Amino acid sequence: MIKRGRAEGWLKRPVDAFPTWAEFHGATFNNIRFGPIPGLEHRGSTVIANRDISGKAEEPLMTVPKDLIVSKQNIELFAKADHRLREVLDAIGEFAQTTRGAVLTFLLVQATICCPATKDVGNLSPLTEYIKFLPDELLPTFWTEEELALLTGSTLRPAVRAKLNSLLREFEIFRAATEEIAWCAKYWWDEDNGLLEFDDWMRVDAMYRSRALEFPGVGDCMVPCIDMANHASGEATSALYETDDDGNAVLILRDCKDIPKDGEITITYGDDKGATENIFSYGFLEESVASARAMFLDLEIPDDDPLSPAKKAVCTVAPGFRLYEKGDKTSWESDFVWLVAINEEDGLDFKLRQTVDGQREVQAFWKEHELDDTTRLRSYLEADTLWDVYQLRVVFLLQGRIDAQLHRLQETGNPERVASVRDGPWRLAERLRGLEFTMLDKARSDLEDQVSPPHVAPS
Numbered sequence: 001m002i003k004r005g006r007a008e009g010w011l012k013r014p015v016d017a018f019p020t021w022a023e024f025h026g027a028t029f030n031n032i033r034f035g036p037i038p039g040l041e042h043r044g045s046t047v048i049a050n051r052d053i054s055g056k057a058e059e060p061l062m063t064v065p066k067d068l069i070v071s072k073q074n075i076e077l078f079a080k081a082d083h084r085l086r087e088v089l090d091a092i093g094e095f096a097q098t099t100r101g102a103v104l105t106f107l108l109v110q111a112t113i114c115c116p117a118t119k120d121v122g123n124l125s126p127l128t129e130y131i132k133f134l135p136d137e138l139l140p141t142f143w144t145e146e147e148l149a150l151l152t153g154s155t156l157r158p159a160v161r162a163k164l165n166s167l168l169r170e171f172e173i174f175r176a177a178t179e180e181i182a183w184c185a186k187y188w189w190d191e192d193n194g195l196l197e198f199d200d201w202m203r204v205d206a207m208y209r210s211r212a213l214e215f216p217g218v219g220d221c222m223v224p225c226i227d228m229a230n231h232a233s234g235e236a237t238s239a240l241y242e243t244d245d246d247g248n249a250v251l252i253l254r255d256c257k258d259i260p261k262d263g264e265i266t267i268t269y270g271d272d273k274g275a276t277e278n279i280f281s282y283g284f285l286e287e288s289v290a291s292a293r294a295m296f297l298d299l300e301i302p303d304d305d306p307l308s309p310a311k312k313a314v315c316t317v318a319p320g321f322r323l324y325e326k327g328d329k330t331s332w333e334s335d336f337v338w339l340v341a342i343n344e345e346d347g348l349d350f351k352l353r354q355t356v357d358g359q360r361e362v363q364a365f366w367k368e369h370e371l372d373d374t375t376r377l378r379s380y381l382e383a384d385t386l387w388d389v390y391q392l393r394v395v396f397l398l399q400g401r402i403d404a405q406l407h408r409l410q411e412t413g414n415p416e417r418v419a420s421v422r423d424g425p426w427r428l429a430e431r432l433r434g435l436e437f438t439m440l441d442k443a444r445s446d447l448e449d450q451v452s453p454p455h456v457a458p459s
């Protein structure tokens, strides 16, 4: 539906029309405009200064009324006036209680309202037009197989695969939950003319992922106008977003910043995010990024571990570890590795318990402690006389996993570029492979230092 709406023009409006739409709904702007910056068109539209602006004595650069914020609370309010939206939110149950679930549903309903093929699908709201101004971001979920293959050996490859699987699952759950609603059956799911496809789910997910911000007092949300600001990190960030005393969203220039006429006004999407996360969520990597910064490596419990099935059954944490930069060193964190590193001889034990409803459940024990939460294992091991030994085992595990990842990256090397691979994915994949290789290599040698006596200690 969304792809068709873009092509046929009923779900697309130019950025030039954006200020009129926003001002009509109560947004105010202070000497700024929206649009691409000549020479930087690949960044899409952004917020641009209409004159020299000084950070010292400025009013907010923009104020967006609180009822224009696409938040879970506001979607609940819109649903009071729109019983079709209410029906869908009720049908999807718990998913509608998450901001993401509510926003994705809301965007799909707005797109359906805009579609000329539908009648009486819902109420026009101030935000019905908003989706028309949102660009289609080339996030990795939209890369082709050839483009994704360029990520082999990087941590982005499994992350995209897992995301696509979970989007597919969500879409099927969404379909099953709404196909009994008469208007959804007719407009969305009809075998011949149904409008909704998996592609639509991917698109609304990408809109939300690339534009959601966390606002004080509101939580995660999309804020039209402020979400036109591009990202710059560190000292290059020129503006901050927050809510004012009335709950409206405001964009304010940082004290120390002066922006020349026609200069770009940027915010930060989070300076601590790693290169992988940036490409995953936003589809770009700032030019100044010189390190992968953080990455998550999955880890498997070896098949030859006789406790493997029981360990998997009781594990309550993500199976892997996070590598991150800490000063000029790398460090790591994981609650999972400890479960991999210990065995029965050390004091790990499992029992089968009958639950009240007659099911059988695996119960884990570390010596006299019941281990119903894997995050507690590390503190138990720390108190053990063999703590040094466990740490060494973990370091060897990490080294082995890092070596395997380095090997995979080496195998991928610098592949030949085929003509169908687009420039953006090509450059991003090449940069990411390089950045992750460098960081893994460094992590390898930092761990090597830890293996040498006296001993190891992640912090």
Ligand SMILES: C[S@@+](CC[C@H](N)C(=O)[O-])C[C@H]1O[C@@H](n2cnc3c(N)ncnc32)[C@H](O)[C@@H]1O
Binding pocket: 042, 043, 044, 045, 046, 134, 135, 137, 210, 211, 227, 228, 229, 230, 231, 232, 281, 282, 283, 284, 285, 286
């Ligand atoms: C919140 S939107 C910002 C507005 C967006 N440029 C537009 O045209 O609507 C986030 C998206 O803007 C682009 N973007 C933001 N900052 C960027 C940067 N520093 N370099 C390249 N692209 C950037 C990315 O495509 C990202 O997914």
